[in-house]
Amino acid sequence: MFETLVSTDRALARHRDGPLAEQRNRYLLHCADQGGTRESLRLRARSILWVAEHMSPNDFGKVDASRLHEIVYGSVSLATPAPTTAATLVSFARPWLKYLGWWPQVEDSIPFAPALEHFVAWMRDERGLTQCTIDQWQYRTSKFLHWCSDTGRDLATLRPQDIDAYFVTYGAQRWSRISAGHIATMLRVFFRHTASIGACSAALACSIQGNRRYALEALPYALSWDDVRRVIATTSSDTERDIRDRAILLLLAVYGLRRGEVASLRLDQIDQLGGQLHIWRLKRRQPQIYPLVPSVGEALSRYINDVRPSVTHAEVFIRVQAPRIPILATAIYTIVSRRLRALDIQAAHLGPHALRHSCAAKLLADGLTLKEIGDHLGHRSTSATMTYTKVDLASLRQVGDFDLGGLQ
Template identity: 35%
Template sequence: MIENLSSRLSTQRRHRAAPLLKEREQYLAHLLQIGWSAHRVLEVATYLVHIVRMMELVSLRCVETAEIEQAGVRWANDEGAERVGKRPETSPVHFAKFARQWLRFLGVLNLPCRPTGCFDVQVAEFKDALEVRRLASTTINTYVTRTENFLRWLSARRSDLSLVSVYDVDDFLASKRDARVHLLTISGHCIALRAFFRFAEEQGWSPPGIWRGIVGPRIPMYTEPPAGPSWVDVRRLIRSTQGKTSRDLRTRALLLLCAIYGLRVSEVARLRLEDFNWRSETFSVLRSKRGGVQQFPIQYEVGEAILDYLRYGRPRCACRHLFLTAQLPYRPLSKGAICSVVQRQFNRLGIQSKHRGPHSLRHACATRLLTKGSSLKEIADFLGHRSTQCVAIYARYDRRSLRKVAAFSLAEIL
């Protein structure tokens, strides 16, 4: 194994002489199999030699995270014969990271137990119920997180849900207002808690009627214009990605999908190679909120950008997702990574916009469709909204365009 990573005889001897050779080589083979480069695997192999030495691992045994951290500090300060050069301040962090990953792979790492709450069982059942309703994963996580937030606060005053009243919920929301939490966030807490207490009432956990008494704050609608960039700035964004590097090709395809079709970041992240039918020049999108699959024609520039990325920018690997990371191990590009790519482009060009992520391009797309004469119903359908209420804000700030509502031709827009 080590011969394939390093040709230096001293490195090979040191690797073979250290304890747990079989276990270390098993882990290194795993890293190579999932796509790590030989250079990175050699770095891990070097760390593993130091790990077994500093932790005195002559045989497999269970290890606590505190022991790993202590060994990392000792290794950073070690002045023995194994020391080569001056180690940076981050050395203990890297030592601990590689040790945890290796020992977790072997199944001998004792992770600290997460403190159990009074209402963990109820939260788990609530999450299962949300999944049965086939809500979006983001919605489920938000509901569960906000419910856990409330129940952690509640556990200091109540030990059972049967003792809860609507006044407890009011006190919790008041604490949020006192902490200057945004009204939209408080409203989101109310929505999540209404869903939870409605479920709790059905299960017989809480007194009836609590969910009816949870009233969110009044939030004025349409007080601010849409938070997206102007279409001129959108075109600047797209023109700025004329480079030929793999990252430029990926960024251009991402920006076009978000701006031309107004896709949500989760919908972009889920796109797969088989979603594109190049023969019929269409592609399919699994909608995040209303569910179902929506089909779009592939606009020429978007199609060319995606094909350029597939031919010259996308890594060759077995993963079927459209957008992948640029570095090994290749894996689907996460929603957070997509947001970072778009935000970086905004910042590089100095574009002034209240929001600078993929969702701001969705706002720009909606505004563009309205200025071209599309009706609110057509915009709502195009963007995957359940009703026209979600897009009414664009009409509030572009009344003249509403008078131009006419037959909608997607080809003219795209």
């Protein structure tokens, strides 16, 4: 690997003859397989070589954070690195040491882990919930269990007053009224299951009363179609990031996809010749076939054929930086939010779901029925689409007059 990164015999000899050559070479090959560019690999190779040259034999096998700081910042050599260089050395050395298994892993232990693991297995194996729902409920439940541990409460002796205290002391400054209602529902399910295995009192689930909610109380938070066009226009350059993000934004705005549906989109779901897009709808748990809109098809084709890295992953959208792996659903939020905020667009929510709402509002303005809009968005029932009717229809009609510039 070294010979592909350096151009002189002297530099090559230093890399080959330096300490831990085999461990460094193996790691660089791993980084190359993950899609690292030649320039990033060269910098990485120089950095870990410097660290290896300043390690002592006692460091081989285990280096923690304080020892790495001592190696880099406590060097007494004549070539003591500048602060910015030292920071670079640390940032590259840490993943190398982790790859070798030499970096002590501090496990984030979750209090009452057996109860949480049993709950997750039950959601997955018996209830058959989607992975997205399982992840969200696992995260929310672990937050509650951490709070119990931090406040000296035990799951087996928990009382209804303790749950009230959680909502008052922890949730009051963090959750909206609707979010609090969702968390109350989640905890009620968790305690009902946990009581069934004898890990807590059976009275806890019944003691949780959700707050009052009203049908259609929340307004939709669609962006104007003009703002949708503006955010898509920010992806007009020829960089890999912009070409990728343009395809992502179009999928969100034109088809109203959820972020998880975009992140999980695979190459075999795009039929360019047949002009079809096959989407696995997370909530319906079944595939849905759409006509491939020309503007979306062009954006997808340009990304896949021109700039998408050559990786073995089946997912369409890949990280721009190494490791070259499929992007996560959480990254979709970052992509959308960053571009909306850069344009100073004002809205209640600045994420991918705002584009989904914008899609629904545009369809409503174009005269589609709630059933048709619900089918387009992958809703399981018409009631899920009702929130989009609580808008100013006269204003929405103006959206239909915009020049969509190929986005319709």
